Amino acid sequence: MPYPILDPTGTTATRTTRPPRARRRRDLRGATVGLLVNTKQNAAPFLDEVGRLLIAKHGATGTMARTKVNFAAPAPDDLVKEMTTGCDVIITGIGDCGSCSASAVADGIAFEAAGLPAAAICSDAFRVTADAMAELRGAPGYRYATTPHPVAVLTADQVKERAARVLDDVMNLLTEPE
Amino acid sequence: MTPAPDPEEAQAAIEYCYAQGWSDGLPLVPASQPLVAKFLATTSKDPDEVIGELEQVGRNCTVYLAAINAAMAGCLPEYFPVVLAAFDALMRERAARGGGWQSTSGPAPMIVVNGPVRHELGFNTQGGAFGPGFRPNATVARAIGLIVRNAFGIRPHVLEQATQGLPGRWSICLAENEEESPWPPFAVDGGLQPGTSAVSATLLRTCEFVDNRHTPDPGQVLWDVADTISRTGSLIFRDTSAGVVFCPEHAQMLADAGFSKQDVQAWLIEHCGRTGADLRRAGKNGLRGIARFADADTSQDDTFSRILPSPRHIPIVVAGARNAAISMVVRIFGEWSGTAGPVGVSS
Numbered sequence: 001m002p003y004p005i006l007d008p009t010g011t012t013a014t015r016t017t018r019p020p021r022a023r024r025r026r027d028l029r030g031a032t033v034g035l036l037v038n039t040k041q042n043a044a045p046f047l048d049e050v051g052r053l054l055i056a057k058h059g060a061t062g063t064m065a066r067t068k069v070n071f072a073a074p075a076p077d078d079l080v081k082e083m084t085t086g087c088d089v090i091i092t093g094i095g096d097c098g099s100c101s102a103s104a105v106a107d108g109i110a111f112e113a114a115g116l117p118a119a120a121i122c123s124d125a126f127r128v129t130a131d132a133m134a135e136l137r138g139a140p141g142y143r144y145a146t147t148p149h150p151v152a153v154l155t156a157d158q159v160k161e162r163a164a165r166v167l168d169d170v171m172n173l174l175t176e177p178e
Numbered sequence: 179m180t181p182a183p184d185p186e187e188a189q190a191a192i193e194y195c196y197a198q199g200w201s202d203g204l205p206l207v208p209a210s211q212p213l214v215a216k217f218l219a220t221t222s223k224d225p226d227e228v229i230g231e232l233e234q235v236g237r238n239c240t241v242y243l244a245a246i247n248a249a250m251a252g253c254l255p256e257y258f259p260v261v262l263a264a265f266d267a268l269m270r271e272r273a274a275r276g277g278g279w280q281s282t283s284g285p286a287p288m289i290v291v292n293g294p295v296r297h298e299l300g301f302n303t304q305g306g307a308f309g310p311g312f313r314p315n316a317t318v319a320r321a322i323g324l325i326v327r328n329a330f331g332i333r334p335h336v337l338e339q340a341t342q343g344l345p346g347r348w349s350i351c352l353a354e355n356e357e358e359s360p361w362p363p364f365a366v367d368g369g370l371q372p373g374t375s376a377v378s379a380t381l382l383r384t385c386e387f388v389d390n391r392h393t394p395d396p397g398q399v400l401w402d403v404a405d406t407i408s409r410t411g412s413l414i415f416r417d418t419s420a421g422v423v424f425c426p427e428h429a430q431m432l433a434d435a436g437f438s439k440q441d442v443q444a445w446l447i448e449h450c451g452r453t454g455a456d457l458r459r460a461g462k463n464g465l466r467g468i469a470r471f472a473d474a475d476t477s478q479d480d481t482f483s484r485i486l487p488s489p490r491h492i493p494i495v496v497a498g499a500r501n502a503a504i505s506m507v508v509r510i511f512g513e514w515s516g517t518a519g520p521v522g523v524s525s
Contacts, residue, residue, distance in 0.1 A: 003210040003211050003212065004210070004211075005191060005194060005208045005209065006209040006210065006211065006214060006246045007198070007200075007209065007246070008200055008209065008242045008243060008246040008250055008324065008328040008329065009200070009243075009328045009329065009331065010237075010238075010239075010240065010242075010328075010329055011331070039467075041469065041471070053297065070276060071277070072234065072276040072277025072278075072280070073233060073234050073276060074233070074234055079438045096282035097281065097339070098275070098277060098281045098282045098337075098338065098339030098340070099234065099276070099277025099278075099280040099281060099339075100277065101339075102234065102235075102280060102337060103234055103277070106234065126339065128335060128336055129280065129336060129337055129339050132236070132336045132337050133234075133337070135428050136235055136236055136331075138238075154367070
């Protein structure tokens with residue numbers, strides 16, 4: 001063949017270094033829990049309830065909730081900085097759409113790099129896209145918590161029940177050494 | 179006479195492209211360096227210039243990658259300035275820079291071409307405006323889809339999470355029927371001079387026809403359009419955006435009755451909307467911020483809520499044949515930036 005067929009993707013380099021993972025805490029006693037809410041329906045009450053349970057059952061002292069205005073994009077640097085300064089661990093979610101599931105995972109990876117253990121929570125319908133984003137960020141196999149799809153239609157009581165169900169996974173993500 | 183190409187070689191090359199995962203499902207034209215060089219020769223831009231970036235996935239598109247994808251889509255080299263202008267136009271849309279390509283709604287670009295370039299390159303400006311059947315219209319739109327797939331790496335079932343997607347996702351490229359439109363070209367609404375070869379673009383969630391060919395009353399036609407725009411199914415936020423691609427007959431009927439494009443937009447802003455009771459029946463009467471939700475409150479049942487906040491939320495294009503009074507409501511994903519870009523000029 002005189003000429004090769006050209007590659008339309010422009011991808012040649014593959015990352016070899018894994019991004020850093022924050023040191024895990026032994027427990028959450030005395031910790032401030034950062035809640036990064038992505039504005040998806042039920043995300044705020046879901047994360048609030050997870051925060052409340054971490055205080056009630058695991059000795060966290062408080063929460064600091066912030067809202068990410070653009071759910072599709074990773075959290076802006078100043079927001080990451082503010083939460084890294086004010087919090088000890090981060091919970092981000094709810095990944096419940098094509099772009100926001102991926103970006104919830106990207107946020108988790110960004111907070112890990114900033115030194116904070118993070119737990120991203122995604123609806124289980126978006127595992128593939130969340131995993132793909134982890135790979136793009138050089139963190140293949142990045143672990144996050146899932147809750148069954150759908151989330152947006154849940155009542156207030158159902159949201160609380162879901163938060164309780166995901167709590168052990170969130171704790172494990174925040175405290176378990178890899 | 180030039181001998182016919184070897185079909186087995188061609189088939190092997192096509193299958194090679196499939197095997198690499200580059201295809202949108204249909205056969206691709208295998209791109210070679212001499213072919214891509216012809217594309218690059220149509221623009222003054224540097225092949226390495228980055229023309230689009232998708233921050234959240236850490237990918238970008240250069241002029242060179244766009245050329246490869248345009249060649250693979252079946253474009254002729256001379257279409258390439260239109261592909262670049264279309265891509266540029268889309269990258270001005272907030273929804274396309276954000277999570278639009280990854281979205282569960284699976285939106286389609288709608289590309290609108292204006293000016294002399296339509297005829298110079300043989301775009302279809304007449305019947306069957308939404309396709310198929312015409313190489314420039316079909317391949318320019320497809321080139322954008324291949325750029326998103328290959329250069330940005332947004333592939334179905336992976337980073338692309340369309341629940342159902344929509345018909346025509348990478349195939350809507352209208353060349354406005356300026357010759358039979360009573361109004362200024364769409365690119366003028368986007369801020370350019372009449373007669374400019376230009377491309378505008380936005381993202382659509384779907385299209386729905388308005389078939390109204392039995393009334394001589396432009397008011398009745400507008401009511402029919404308004405009813406279609408006002409469906410609850412597409413309402414997810416307080417406001418919405420819906421364009422109208424008028425057929426020449428409807429556009430001329432309206433113009434003959436004294437309606438400018440701005441008059442039509444003002445009429446639709448006034449009349450598109452639903453009552454609180456209608457919205458409540460569909461579980462969309464409540465507002466949390468700008469998002470609609472099901473609220474048990476019935477106090478607003480008799481209140482009429484308008485849904486189109488400004489003329490920019492109702493872009494109006496004229497396209498298609500003058501053979502029937504059939505227009506199209508196009509449901510816009512997010513909102514149109516209100517800009518058009520000239521073909522062959524860097525932004």
